[in-house]
Amino acid sequence: MSSVVSAQGVDLGEYRPKFDPPDAHSIPDTPFGEAVKRGQAIFLKTPQNAPNFVGNNMNCVSCHMDAGRRKDASPLWAAYVLYPAYRAKNEHVNTLAERLQGCFTYSMNGQKPPAEDQVIVDLESYMYWLARGAPTGVVLEGQGFKRLPEPAQKPDYVRGEKVYAQNCVLCHGADGQGQSVNGHMVFPALWGDQSYNWGAGMQSIPTAAAFIKANMPLGHGNTLSDQDAWDVAYYMNGHDRPQDPRFNGSVEETQKKYHDAKTDLYGQKINGKVLGADSVPHGGRLRKDAS
Known part of the structure; x- marks a missing residue:
C-alpha cells in the first residue's frame, strides 16, 4: 500500500x-x-x-x-x-x-x-x-476506487470486447445501453446518449478499471483479472458518449486542454471514428425537454 x-x-x-x-x-x-x-x-x-x-x-x-x-x-x-x-x-x-x-x-x-x-x-x-462518527480530514479504508497496478499489456479494445461479451452483456446489453424497469434505470448505459459524458471521472480508463475490478460483474467483484478490468474499461470508453461540458467547439483543443492523458480516449480514433467529434451536445434529456 x-x-x-x-x-x-x-x-x-x-x-x-x-x-x-x-x-x-x-x-x-x-x-x-x-x-x-x-x-x-x-x-x-x-x-x-x-x-x-x-x-x-x-x-x-x-x-x-x-x-x-x-x-x-x-x-x-x-x-x-x-x-x-x-x-x-x-x-x-x-x-x-x-x-x-x-x-x-x-x-x-x-x-x-x-x-x-x-x-x-x-x-x-x-x-x-x-459519515456520522467518522474522523474528518482522513483517508478512510475503502475510500474512492482502489487503483490498479499498471497492466502487463496495453489495454486492448478487441480483448475488452471479449471480456464484455462474457461478463457484462447480461446486464448492460450488447449495445451498452443498460436496462430499465418501469422507467427506472436498473443497469446503467455504459456509452451513448444516456451515459455519463466525456467530462465524467469514469471516462478515465484507470478509474473505470479500478471500479470494474472491485465491483463487477455485479455481486462478483474482484473475480476479473487486472488485465481483463483494464481491457474492458478500454472497450467501454472506446465508444462515444455525450460531449464534454467544457467543449469549446474544437475536439482537438478540448482534447489538449482536458484529455491529454494517454489513458483518455477523447479525441482518439477508434474503429475509424474520432471520439468526441460526433458526440451529442451536453445536456441530453434537459436539452430535449427545453426544446
Whole structure:
C-alpha cells in the first residue's frame, strides 16, 4: 500500500482508519431525518427526484454502489470527511456542494443545482448521516476506487470486447445501453446518449478499471483479472458518449486542454471514428425537454 496523505497534507503512511456507516434503517424520524431520507431517494432514483438537473437516465448509485455505502465504490461517507479540498480538475478548493454540482454536470450529464437548492442540501444531509462518527480530514479504508497496478499489456479494445461479451452483456446489453424497469434505470448505459459524458471521472480508463475490478460483474467483484478490468474499461470508453461540458467547439483543443492523458480516449480514433467529434451536445434529456 502506498503512503496516504490526509486532506490537510499530513502524511499518514499506510494507515487508513476503518469505518462502517450507520445501519440503513436507523435514519431518525426527525426533520433532519426527513432531509436524509430525501437525499437517499435522490441518490437512488436521481432522474425522478432531481429531474431539473439530470440529463441522462443514470442514478448516483450507478457508480456509488449499495446506496453509497460500499467500500472501494467511492462511498459517500469516505468522501464527506475530505471536503473542502483542492481539486486539480478545476484548480481550486471545492466545497462539498461544488463537488456534488460537478457530479450533476458530468456524470449525470445535466446542470448543477444552486448550492442552496434543496437537492444539494438533502444530498449533503445524507452524506453527513452516513459519515456520522467518522474522523474528518482522513483517508478512510475503502475510500474512492482502489487503483490498479499498471497492466502487463496495453489495454486492448478487441480483448475488452471479449471480456464484455462474457461478463457484462447480461446486464448492460450488447449495445451498452443498460436496462430499465418501469422507467427506472436498473443497469446503467455504459456509452451513448444516456451515459455519463466525456467530462465524467469514469471516462478515465484507470478509474473505470479500478471500479470494474472491485465491483463487477455485479455481486462478483474482484473475480476479473487486472488485465481483463483494464481491457474492458478500454472497450467501454472506446465508444462515444455525450460531449464534454467544457467543449469549446474544437475536439482537438478540448482534447489538449482536458484529455491529454494517454489513458483518455477523447479525441482518439477508434474503429475509424474520432471520439468526441460526433458526440451529442451536453445536456441530453434537459436539452430535449427545453426544446
